[in-house]
Amino acid sequence: MxxxxxxxxxxxxxxxxxxxxxxxxxxxxxxxxxxxxxxxxxxxxxxxxxxxxxxxxxxxxxxxxxxxxxxxxxxxxxxxxxxxxxxxxxxxxxxxxxxxxxxxxxxxxRGSTIQGRLRVGASEDFAGTWLPQVLQGFHRWHPQASIELKVGITADLLRQQERGHLDVVFGKRCSRTNGEGELLWREPLVWAYASACAADLAEALPLAVFPEPCIYREAALAALGSVARPWRVVFESGSMAGCLSAALAGFAVTVVARSQLREGLRELGEEERLPALPAACFYAFSPRTNPAARALIEAVRSIGQRSRFMAARLHGG
Missing domain, CATH: 1.10.10.10 (Winged helix-like DNA-binding domain superfamily/Winged helix DNA-binding domain)
Known part of the structure; x- marks a missing residue:
């Protein structure tokens, strides 16, 4: 034994x-x-x-x-x-x-039948939040496979996939698509701010956002517009780490998926007169005939859903 x-x-x-x-x-x-x-x-x-x-x-x-x-x-x-x-x-x-x-x-x-290079495109929240754990498991299951990763905006990555430059793309939308992509999971978007800072947000709401186009930014501005809540962009970054740093410092409020909340951040809501945000839909875009892509998609689904579930338990969602 x-x-x-x-x-x-x-x-x-x-x-x-x-x-x-x-x-x-x-x-x-x-x-x-x-x-x-x-x-x-x-x-x-x-x-x-x-x-x-x-x-x-x-x-x-x-x-x-x-x-x-x-x-x-x-x-x-x-x-x-x-x-x-x-x-x-x-x-x-x-x-x-x-x-x-x-x-x-x-x-x-079975022995690993998946080998060769898999070209992957991922939005930054995918790459920074879930992919490290995914890659660890994927390498353990398929040691002969290698991955080339490109991080970017979902729309840009999908255009690269159409030109044949990427095998699989992981991205997000704020609504379900019809026939395009494979839905992995849905989870609420939340307003995130520093836990250690009092939320003195009586004036125009200071926002930390991605540059356009970004569904987190679009969802935030649409929600604020629906309740006529004043806002101003005080921090703009193409990096999620940058937006989270602005929120952790109490410099601005940012929008993330609930499972992306981390220590030092708290969720804001009705008490701060902030409207509810829509759910984000996380998708995989890949031909179903690619076995390496299918294996990676299943690994992402497993890790991402587990992270979403643990976040829901932690935050009572």
Whole structure:
């Protein structure tokens, strides 16, 4: 046993522990676990069904079977939102690890068939927030593949992809597209400001934004215009790190996806007379025939949804 790869050793031990439960006990079917993760990450049954190519009733049936196997209620459903119960939170963490380990085991047992250079375009929030974790897992699963990364604005990256210069693009929109791109997840945009600074925002709202075109900037200005809230751009940067630094310093308010909030920043809202912002839709744009791109997209989906879920728990969303 000591000579086994740590991953395979874990799976063998996990299987052995499962046998101690008894043959009459329902097992945690990995298909049901995948459905559970998709429901939580998507925020509902309808979108999960769409992404899994199932009917909503089939998705509901999967969750009922998983709750039966778990012996507890996993989701607290109301007409307006979907929340995890305490048992659901526990199972989510295990389910994510189990599904990731199963994917890694399949990749190792097959041997890495993905090799060569993958040309990737990503908006800066993708590149700075999620890609470091994604690349670590992707390299572990596909050590013979290499990645060439270009960071830029989604619209510019898509034009480069049309000219054949990029294999896959990760970007964002503030609305769902029809047939263009693959929706990875949705999450709210929020107003971010320094936690240590009092929000004295009685005058025109000081903003730190990206240059045009930028959906975060467009969403912020449209929301402020809808409530006739005065604003002024006091900091403009093509770098997300720059906008976050301005917010951390208390110099300006910026707009980010909720999972991009970090230590030292807090979310502003009604108390500061700030309007609600729309959700951002995060997409992958790539031909479905490219296996390397598909592998990277699945890695991004897994990491990005996990980050969104953890942020929602942290900020009560």
């Amino acid at each position: 000591n000579n086994l790869h740590p991953l395979l050793s874990y799976l063998v031990e996990w299987g052995a522990m499962d046998k101690t439960v008894g043959t009459s006990s329902p097992t945690l079917d990995i298909v049901l676990l995948r459905t559970f993760l998709e429901v939580v990450d998507s925020g509902g049954f309808a979108l999960a069904a769409e992404r899994l190519a199932l009917t909503p009733s089939a998705v509901s049936g999967h969750i009922k079977r998983l709750e039966l196997a778990a012996g507890d209620t996993l989701l607290a459903r109301t007409t307006r939102r979907l929340d995890l119960t305490q048992a659901g939170e526990t199972l989510y963490a295990y389910a994510r690890n189990i599904v990731d380990l199963e994917r890694e085991a399949r990749a190792r047992l």
